[in-house]
Amino acid sequence: MLDIAIIWDWLAFAVRWLHVITAIAWIGSSFYFVALDLGLRKVPHLPVGAHGEEWQVHGGGFYHIQKYLVAPENMPDHLIWFKWESYATWLSGAGLLMIIYWVGGELYLIDPEKADLSLWQGILISAASLSIGWLVYDFLCKSPLGEKPTLLMVLLFALLVVMGWGYNEIFTGRATMLHLGAFTATIMTANVFFIIIPNQKIVVADLKAGRTPDPKYGKIAKLRSTHNNYLTLPVIFLMLSNHYPLAFASEYNWVIAALVFLMGVTIRHWFNTRHARAGNPTWTWLVTAILFVLIIQISMAPMWKEDSYEASENRALTPTEQVFASAEGFDDVMAIVPGRCAMCHAREPFYEGIHWAPKGVVLETPADVARAAKEIYLQAGVTNAMPPANVSFMEEDERRKVIEWYRKASKDLPFGVALN
Numbered sequence: 197m198l199d200i201a202i203i204w205d206w207l208a209f210a211v212r213w214l215h216v217i218t219a220i221a222w223i224g225s226s227f228y229f230v231a232l233d234l235g236l237r238k239v240p241h242l243p244v245g246a247h248g249e250e251w252q253v254h255g256g257g258f259y260h261i262q263k264y265l266v267a268p269e270n271m272p273d274h275l276i277w278f279k280w281e282s283y284a285t286w287l288s289g290a291g292l293l294m295i296i297y298w299v300g301g302e303l304y305l306i307d308p309e310k311a312d313l314s315l316w317q318g319i320l321i322s323a324a325s326l327s328i329g330w331l332v333y334d335f336l337c338k339s340p341l342g343e344k345p346t347l348l349m350v351l352l353f354a355l356l357v358v359m360g361w362g363y364n365e366i367f368t369g370r371a372t373m374l375h376l377g378a379f380t381a382t383i384m385t386a387n388v389f390f391i392i393i394p395n396q397k398i399v400v401a402d403l404k405a406g407r408t409p410d411p412k413y414g415k416i417a418k419l420r421s422t423h424n425n426y427l428t429l430p431v432i433f434l435m436l437s438n439h440y441p442l443a444f445a446s447e448y449n450w451v452i453a454a455l456v457f458l459m460g461v462t463i464r465h466w467f468n469t470r471h472a473r474a475g476n477p478t479w480t481w482l483v484t485a486i487l488f489v490l491i492i493q494i495s496m497a498p499m500w501k502e503d504s505y506e507a508s509e510n511r512a513l514t515p516t517e518q519v520f521a522s523a524e525g526f527d528d529v530m531a532i533v534p535g536r537c538a539m540c541h542a543r544e545p546f547y548e549g550i551h552w553a554p555k556g557v558v559l560e561t562p563a564d565v566a567r568a569a570k571e572i573y574l575q576a577g578v579t580n581a582m583p584p585a586n587v588s589f590m591e592e593d594e595r596r597k598v599i600e601w602y603r604k605a606s607k608d609l610p611f612g613v614a615l616n
Contacts, residue, residue: 200606201570202578208295215288219435222281223428229278230425234472236263244269266399266409275400279393286385289435293378297322297371302514303567304370311366321366322375329359329379330386337419345419349461352423356380356457360450369444369556370437376453377434380427387420425468430460438555442495445556452491459487505543508561517566519608525601526562532597533559533572536588547587573602 236248242262249262297305301315305322313321332355341348359379363372395413402409433456437443443452466480513521520526539547541559557571558564565572575582576590577598583590 199578199603201573201602204295204299205574208292211288211292211295215285215292218281218284218288219432222285223432225278225281226421226424226428230421230468231471232261233263234468265414266411271400271403277393277396279388282385282388286381289378289381293322293374297374300570302516303571305367307366307368307371308511310364313366318367322371325359325363325375326379326382329355329383333383334386334390342416342419345422349423349426353454353457357450357454360453364450369441369446369449372449373434373437373444373453376450377431377437380431380434384424384427384431387424391420392417426461426464427457428460429463430457433460441552441554441556445552446495447497448494452494455487455491455494459484462487505560508558508563511563513563513566516609517563517569520566520569520602520605521562523601523605523608525597525604526566528597529572529601530562530565532590532594533565533576536583536590536594537572537576539588540583569602569605572598577602 232250236250238248242249245264245266245268246262247265249260252259252261298319301318306313306315306318333352336342336348336351341351356376356379360372360376363375363379367375395417398413399409430453433443434453443449446452462480462484466477469475469477537559539545540550541553541557543553543558543560545551545553557568559568559572572582577595580586580595
């Protein structure tokens with residue numbers, strides 16, 4: 197019989213792979229067109245309606261590119277629309293969010309020390325929150341503030357900081373950073389789906405009907421595209437943060453995220469200025485470095501205090517944890533895992549060079565082990581990923597006992613819960 201946990205983990209890997217591929221395609225095309233747009237030159241003898249041109253060399257050939265602010269006099273027969281990269285990135289990211297933070301919500305989403313939420317309540321908040329940012333942001337863009345781009349960016353930054361703080365009040369550190377990234381990415385993709393592409397379609401329709409397109413549609417799309425450009429790098433950081441406890445497990449992870457958004461602005465400002473041939477603002481390097489040093493300092497503040505050893509021993513187990521803790525073989529696993537893994541996965545790790553439990557996972561008490569059952573099974577049972585290089589000399593017989601325990605316990609779980 198196929199192992200559900202293994203299949204589910206491979207599914208998560210496949211969706212993550214798809215997400216990375218589509219994100220590369222979207223970010224690559226986005227950065228390319230921003231650089232192209234900023235580098236256009238106004239030269240004599242441009243065609244009627246052309247705003248500028250650029251000559252580029254790549255792959256052994258030369259490319260002559262011209263941009264029209266509205267459109268050429270005659271529409272070409274073949275027109276490429278850059279939209280599917282954005283849509284596919286968001287859809288695959290949403291799928292990954294559901295796989296890891298909804299199905300795996302007991303471990304990765306809900307933090308009972310912050311908010312007393314059931315899993316379904318956490319999932320509801322997770323799903324509903326992603327749309328809030330777009331609704332508020334879109335309202336601001338369509339208000340008179342749309343004519344004040346700098347003020348609009350400041351308000352967008354404030355919205356992101358507030359959401360980061362709000363997420364951190366109810367979710368785990370990992371979920372906080374990931375959801376803030378998804379929140380921002382939703383704004384970016386919604387810009388493409390609801391504003392940029394529809395505006396371009398209006399222009400194309402006017403041209404085909406022989407009407408003169410209104411330049412306002414290009415202006416609106418350009419504003420949203422600029423916002424996307426400055427948000428891209430912080431979103432990448434937030435998506436990668438779940439691999440680094442120093443980023444997500446800090447008590448002030450939302451402040452770290454806020455500073456990362458500022459770093460995204462300084463980094464993109466340097467590139468955008470250079471591409472526009474408008475100078476070399478090296479001051480952005482110093483500001484970026486200062487922001488990064490601040491992030492390092494903040495990450496060294498007290499981590500979110502995991503429940504103490506005593507509190508973990510005494511807390512009530514969730515229904516899923518109870519199944520694993522009462523399954524045959526759990527006593528054997530408790531004799532194995534803390535001894536082989538807790539040198540690193542402890543509230544106070546003692547393995548040289550390890551200052552915080554990797555990914556915030558602690559494996560000291562029965563509640564700890566029952567909570568991380570699936571991860572233990574996959575990384576120290578089915579595979580030899582943990583301990584790294586088998587530094588604690590975990591025996592094959594011990595790995596076999598972990599596998600037997602998990603599989604026996606999984607038989608008593610509903611199908612959906614077994615994926616957790």
